[in-house]
Amino acid sequence: MTRVAILCGTMSCCVLAACGPSGGDDVSGVDSNLNCSAMISAANSLVVSGKVESDPELAKRALVTSMTYLNAYAIPKGLKEADAFTEVKARRATLLETLSPDEVMRRAKRCMERSPL
Numbered sequence: 001m002t003r004v005a006i007l008c009g010t011m012s013c014c015v016l017a018a019c020g021p022s023g024g025d026d027v028s029g030v031d032s033n034l035n036c037s038a039m040i041s042a043a044n045s046l047v048v049s050g051k052v053e054s055d056p057e058l059a060k061r062a063l064v065t066s067m068t069y070l071n072a073y074a075i076p077k078g079l080k081e082a083d084a085f086t087e088v089k090a091r092r093a094t095l096l097e098t099l100s101p102d103e104v105m106r107r108a109k110r111c112m113e114r115s116p117l
Contacts, residue, residue, distance in 0.1 A: 032073070033069045033070070033072040033073035034069070034070070034073040034087060034088065034091055035091065035095075035111075036065075036066075036069040036108075036111035036114075036115075037066045037067070037069035037070040037073065037088050037091075038088045038089075038091035038092040038094075038095055039092075039095060039104060039107050039108045039111055040058070040062050040065055040066040040069070040108045040111055040112065041062075041066050041088060041089075041092045042092045042095045042096050042099075042104045042108065043055075043058055043062070043104050043105050043108035043109075044058065044062045044066075045092065045096065046096075046101050046104060046105065047059075051101050052101050052102075052105055055105070055109070057109070057112065058105075058108065058109070058112070061112055061115075062112075065111070065112050065115045066088075068115055068116070069111065069115070070084055070085075070088055073087075074087075
């Protein structure tokens, strides 16, 4: 195989794996897949609780986008569904405790903009 073909294949895999590093915390200003899934879930939680106004784009894309990020995080790690949900719920709770509602919404929108779906 030529180097160009290998490079193209590698780049394609990165795109299909979603939109960022698969683990860890915020890396160089880019939220990880786990953080994005939890951030979108946290934003949705804020809307449901009435702490922020409903966002039409969030309402339309939250579930699919959050699950895309969660799958991009969990599948490479071989996590079971229950374990992946436990991790995202714990991360969501931390985000809701440590970030302002405006920051959660801003970062959730950024994650949704970066998502391929």
